[in-house]
Amino acid sequence: MEALYERLAGAASGLSADGAIRVRAQYEPVAGVGAPVAPPTVKVKQTVKDPATGKDKEVDGPGQLFEKRWVGGNAVQVVLLDQRQSQANRCETALLEAVDLGEAVVPHLALHVTAQGRELRMTNLDAPHRSRDAYFRDALDEAGVKFDETDTGRALRDAGTGDVRPFLESAPSDLVFGIWDSHRKRRVQLKVPRTYTSEMVGLHPLSGKRAAGRFDKWNFPGDHVELTADGWRPVEGTGKKGKGKTLRASAVGHGMIPPVEGMGGVTVQAIERNATLAMAGLRALRFGDAPKEYVRAGRALLAALALLGDRLAFAAPAVRLRSGCDLLLVSERIEWVGRGREGVAVTEPLELDTAGQALELFEFARSRAEEAGLVWSKEPVRLWPNAQVQQAIERSFRLEGIGEAEGE
Incomplete structure (x- = not known):
């Protein structure tokens, strides 16, 4: 595991020929090739006939996402079965479950709410805008201080692209899956692009x-x-x-x-998942005046966290994307991708097939980062909603009689 860690640390800091880690996986419906699968339903532009004028007009309506891509040198029609945002959310959910089970330590924010006798929780691993979500902006600590005015909240609020140490120390998954601080008004908003990307498509739908x-x-x-x-x-x-x-x-x-x-549903010829961990993205992360050992170990830890999320979410024999879209894993290759030779990228297998192996790598990376000076708390930053948010959440769960069904 040490050899793998050292290679990962070198790649994440741009000190080797490795430019990325790539996952290529093939799936089929659990009912077999040719069985229909259900893509996500999204709002798309549709052309319909206006009954009043008899002319065509564009309206928004439910649909599925189809597009053409180059596959094996050919332009191929594909249907998106799971977009990048959704795949990232699956990794985050898997990481949170590992944290809850005591299998991994990942610092995070946790907003606790009691509404209509229900105990609710939202973390930056499942909030729509991660740690920059409005729920955390409008949260209070145990003493009733606004989160953005606490030590942790202020550090996250004031962090810039030149020093993302507050995120590494309090919400590291944000640096893997990307953040945009769009809920706090300022002329220059913090944006950190995702370093891990994954997507699933069906070919020839x-x-x-x-x-x-x-x-x-x-x-x-x-x-x-x-x-x-x-x-x-x-x-x-x-x-x-x-x-x-x-x-x-x-x-x-x-x-x-x-x-x-x-x-x-749609019937497809093949189903592919393509995931990448971009070393250039990790190399672009800056940590202020932190020592070189801290920077190297921090980037490596984030790389290990991304791989752990991927393995926890997708190393199983089958995945469920949604009702009507249960998929069986039929083949998978995880590989290093390096500088090309004679016009072809150099690839080499990376042996990290199971979640257990990824967890071992992650723990090794965490110990090295702590040796380099990183402090990770085993307990989340606990927060509670302010009065306005509490009132709004209470309304969401209050039974208010018979309502009109939105759809069947």
Whole structure:
């Protein structure tokens, strides 16, 4: 493990011919090649016929992401099955689980909330904008001091690209997966690009269709209901019978919904995951006036953290991206990518197949960084919401009667 660490440390500081670590993996649906898989549904521009004018117009509607890419020298149609942001979130979730299980020590922020008898927690490993999220900006420490005015909060708030030590010491995963301090008003906002990137695509997709509806076992009578102060009541016909809002019964969870055609899954020829850890990104991180040993060990530790997240999230025999998209790992290659020769990048296998191996490398890197002067707390920075956030969260979980269903 020491030899692997030394090579990683040299690459992360630009002192070797290694420019990146790359993961290439092949998957297939758990039901077998040719079975449909479900891409994420996103808002896309669609062309529809305007019934009033008869002309085409563009509207926003649900869709899937298709594009062309060069694969093996050919322009190939692909469908995105998991984008970079989503893959990063999967790594962060896996890291947080390892922290909760006591398998790894990763400093992080933790916002604790009690709402309607529920104990809730948000960390920079699962917040939308990581440690720069507005939830942490609007948080308080145990003494009621605004987080941005605490020692840790002020250090993170005032950090610049010339010295990211506060992030290495308090929220290191932010430096791996990228941050943008867009919630604090200033002319120059801190941005740190991600050094780890991963993406999953399906090649040569064929779109499918599906028909979805709902059967009401008791054949609920009437097509419409009226919302009332204490719930709802059935009404006859479609006209307004009282003071409440009149809706179709299906909007409050009752009645029949006839099957209607909608987007289905896609069938693909192959599924690929491509991940990279860019050494140039790690080399670009600056740590102020820290000693060379600290800088070298810090960059190596971040590289080991990225590899640990990748292995925790993707080394398993199968992954679930979402309902209808369970995938089986059929092949994987992890490799060093170095300076090219005669127009071809030089690659060499990197033996780091399991999460256990990645955890061993990470612990070795952590011990070396601590020897170089890095201090990592085993406990998170604990925070609580301010009054406004607490009130808003309470509203989110408060039961306020019958609501209209947003969709089936």
